[in-house]
Amino acid sequence: MGAIKVSNLSKTFRVKVKEKGLKGSVKAIFKPVYKTVKAVDDISLQVEKGELLAFIGPNGAGKSTTIKMLTGILYPDKGYISVMDICPTKKRKRLAYKIGTVFGQKEQLWTHLTPYDNFKFFGAIYDLTDGEIETRIKELKESFELDEIMNTPVRNLSLGQRIRCEIVASLIHRPEVLFLDEPTIGLDPVVKENIRELIKKMNKEYNTTIFLTSHDIGDIEKLCKRIVIVNHGHIVLDDSMDNIKYHYLNKKIVELKLKETGELPTASGITLLKSKGSNVRLEIDTTKISISEVLKRIDADNMIDITISNIPLENIITEIYKASVK
Numbered sequence: 001m002g003a004i005k006v007s008n009l010s011k012t013f014r015v016k017v018k019e020k021g022l023k024g025s026v027k028a029i030f031k032p033v034y035k036t037v038k039a040v041d042d043i044s045l046q047v048e049k050g051e052l053l054a055f056i057g058p059n060g061a062g063k064s065t066t067i068k069m070l071t072g073i074l075y076p077d078k079g080y081i082s083v084m085d086i087c088p089t090k091k092r093k094r095l096a097y098k099i100g101t102v103f104g105q106k107e108q109l110w111t112h113l114t115p116y117d118n119f120k121f122f123g124a125i126y127d128l129t130d131g132e133i134e135t136r137i138k139e140l141k142e143s144f145e146l147d148e149i150m151n152t153p154v155r156n157l158s159l160g161q162r163i164r165c166e167i168v169a170s171l172i173h174r175p176e177v178l179f180l181d182e183p184t185i186g187l188d189p190v191v192k193e194n195i196r197e198l199i200k201k202m203n204k205e206y207n208t209t210i211f212l213t214s215h216d217i218g219d220i221e222k223l224c225k226r227i228v229i230v231n232h233g234h235i236v237l238d239d240s241m242d243n244i245k246y247h248y249l250n251k252k253i254v255e256l257k258l259k260e261t262g263e264l265p266t267a268s269g270i271t272l273l274k275s276k277g278s279n280v281r282l283e284i285d286t287t288k289i290s291i292s293e294v295l296k297r298i299d300a301d302n303m304i305d306i307t308i309s310n311i312p313l314e315n316i317i318t319e320i321y322k323a324s325v326k
């Protein structure tokens with residue numbers, strides 16, 4: 001069943017163009033010139049119930065604009081949207097009971113209140129009874145290990161603790177779809193890992209559909225089975241994580257530490273990425289040359305160390321971004 005269905009979604013903004021300097025500022029007031037920016041351009045996609053989807057792209061690709069339309073904050077110029085069978089533009093209030101949102105860069109919680117008071121407040125907004133709120137707080141407090149901070153004002157919490165509370169607040173009404181926009185931004189690696197585990201758990205235990213945007217490759221790699229990449233408002237790739245990796249993993253990185261600079265292997269399929277003193281990095285296209293063939297071409301007596309690794313997902317995604325603008 002499709003939790004999110006989108007077809008031919010488009011949104012254009014009219015933006016004032018300002019020339020440089022004081023003259024430009026004056027001209028912009030009296031004789032404004034406008035340009036149109038196609039933030040979202042004919043996007044179609046379907047997210048199944050319980051799916052954990054990464055919706056990613058470079059800055060300005062149209063991710064936030066899409067999320068804003070899916071959550072009813074912005075009206076599309078064109079296209080069809082259904083989130084849990086609700087049209088966000090027509091029934092925004094009804095939709096609010098079905099969805100939760102977490103914006104890593106924006107606080108939703110009242111900072112002078114404690115997490116407990118915030119959760120009570122959010123529960124009341126969603127028309128839960130006192131009993132339902134208490135049960136839900138108890139459940140989430142345990143899952144998210146909030147016991148020790150329940151009565152500390154939010155402004156005194158660390159960023160990681162606050163993000164955990166933000167997620168709990170967005171879950172108080174048991175939303176069926178959760179929109180997470182950069183949920184781990186600014187967090188240290190240990191806390192990031194902890195937040196990712198909680199997101200996974202929530203998805204597994206409650207079958208919550210998760211629509212995640214993040215610039216953090218770790219979030220994408222560890223959480224999502226499917227990736228949708230947008231650039232310039234278009235979807236440039238919609239594929240499973242496994243397929244993306246399989247497709248790109250025919251390239252390997254070979255890093256060598258040599259005793260002394262010598263002749264490097266050359267052949268079709270071998271690209272020299274870096275050569276600095278005795279450190280060499282090669283990219284191998286294994287559809288053209290096998291790793292064993294490459295190794296045969298390296299003087300073993302001159303080698304101190306060798307590492308063979310897959311191309312990091314980060315590089316794969318950058319390559320996809322670049323290819324999409326050619």
Ligand SMILES: Nc1ncnc2c1ncn2[C@@H]1O[C@H](COP(=O)(O)OP(=O)(O)OP(=O)(O)O)[C@@H](O)[C@H]1O
Pocket residue numbers: 013014015037038039057058059060061062063064065066
């Ligand atoms: N309210 C607005 N008025 C004018 N232009 C806007 C507005 N909101 C977004 N845009 C433009 O639409 C395009 C898409 O912006 P959007 O914020 O959706 O990108 P994004 O993919 O979320 O980027 P980021 O990763 O930087 O958050 C950009 O060119 C942006 O400048």
